[in-house]
Amino acid sequence: MRADRLVSLVLLLRRHGRLSAAALARELEVSTRTVMRDIEALSAAGVPVYAERGRLGGFALLPGFQTELTGLNHDEALALLVAGSRRGAQAFGLGSALASAMRKVVDALPESYRVTAAGAVQRLLIDPETDLLSRRLVAEEVPTTVVAEIRRAVFAGHKLRIHYAAADQAPTWRTVDPIGLVTVRDQGYLLATRAGADRTYRLARVLAAEELDEPAQRPDRVDLDRVWQERSTRFRTGGDQVTVLVRVDPARREDLVGAALAVHAEEADVDGRLRLEVTFQDQRHAEWALWQLATNAEALAPEWLRTSLRDRAAAVATRYAGPS
CATH class of the missing domain: 1.10.10.10 (Winged helix-like DNA-binding domain superfamily/Winged helix DNA-binding domain)
Incomplete structure (x- = not known):
């Protein structure tokens, strides 16, 4: 010890x-x-x-004193720092570097530890590709060359030119000042500013990237967790949000609340169900969330949501009305 x-x-x-x-x-x-x-x-x-x-x-x-671990290179050391999430390393394009770094770590262990560790690792499984319901958990894939170029610009503090395909829009080139990289539930994001305005880009939508020589306009130090929280809050409170009045089975309340952005009011209904006023990101989000609950929930308002769910249910019923 x-x-x-x-x-x-x-x-x-x-x-x-x-x-x-x-x-x-x-x-x-x-x-x-x-x-x-x-x-x-x-x-x-x-x-x-x-x-x-x-x-x-x-x-x-004394200045210059160093301790080295079996020749870890920059990307391998970086991969170890994000190794708390194997999927995080994958999202940042560091999967191969992580594997290489771990081989060096194992090689540096004393022989007795190496044998013990090899046996122990067989008893641990972290983030399998499928859950208990056999649903495959597919992480977004970003070309290694693209994410490597983004990483270089982020770490070097240089401006970055990206060919970005925003949702429902044609891809365009844009020049940004990169701030940092974030991974959330297997999805990677680039936090940046563009012409001084905050921007968040999904890595899977970056088709190409080019690090520029020009220094990025950004502070020397950054609290990435705080920046992410602030942007998440703005995302949840902006855009085309819709508020919905819903009756829901108490057993599915948490599913409804978990899908919503906010709950504004809640009371028990006469039949034991709960009546909630909740907000969703947009119309598509509201329709998706209520559809997942099937007959365990009923949208009372607005009327367009009731109509949309009714039409979708009718289309499904028609599809299954006859023989296969």
């Missing part, structure tokens, strides 16, 4: 640059006395760790 702690101590100093003994003790969950003994052990082993005195002092490593 001490060997693990010593490695962790070095990695903490590599990441933060300088930390006090108290800060190291908190991170490692040990006493400051133990930290001091570990610092002495590292120094004796030749690790160039030194102390800086004063109110803002602490321990640091």
Whole structure:
């Protein structure tokens, strides 16, 4: 355990640059006395760790000191950082890099660990391609060359030219300032600005990409999680949203609420069903959500939604009225 702690101590100093003994003790969950003994052990082993005195002092490593793991290249290291989701690595075009990096990690393990790990990995399955109902979970595929070009522009901070096919529109070329990449439920997105306005592009709709030499107009640091939350909120509260009055079986309430953007009112109806006023992204979204609930829900208003669902049901009934 001490060997693990010593490695962790070095990695903490590599990441933060300088930390006090108290800060190291908190991170490692040990006493400051133990930290001091570990610092002495590292120094004796030749690790160039030194102390800086004063109110803002602490321990640091000599500049240029590095620890390497079996020659990981840039993409392999990046793949390991997003390896919490194998599908996330796939969405960013890092699937092959992740496989290569993991082979190097396994090769770097001591022989006893390697055997144990090989046996353990056979007992774990993460994100299988089908769920319990045998529904195939198909991730969106983006050409490796396209997503690699996008990644380069994002990391280098350069402007990016993309050939983008928006929904129901002909593909067009546009130049954007890339901010970051996000993956949500196997779908990848490029967050960018265009002429100063926020833009979100679905990676699967990018037909071609070209990194430009011109620097992107963007802040040096970004809180990608906050940016995504803000854009998600604007997406949910903008556009052609529709509000629907629905009666639903209590057993299917969560299905309805889970599909809706917002619930504005809810009360029990006389027959035990629930009456809810909910908002959907647009007309197609509302029709899809109510159709999934079949006879477990009834759209009371607006009238166009009732008509649309009735016509769809009639068309299905007609299709199955005769023999196959």
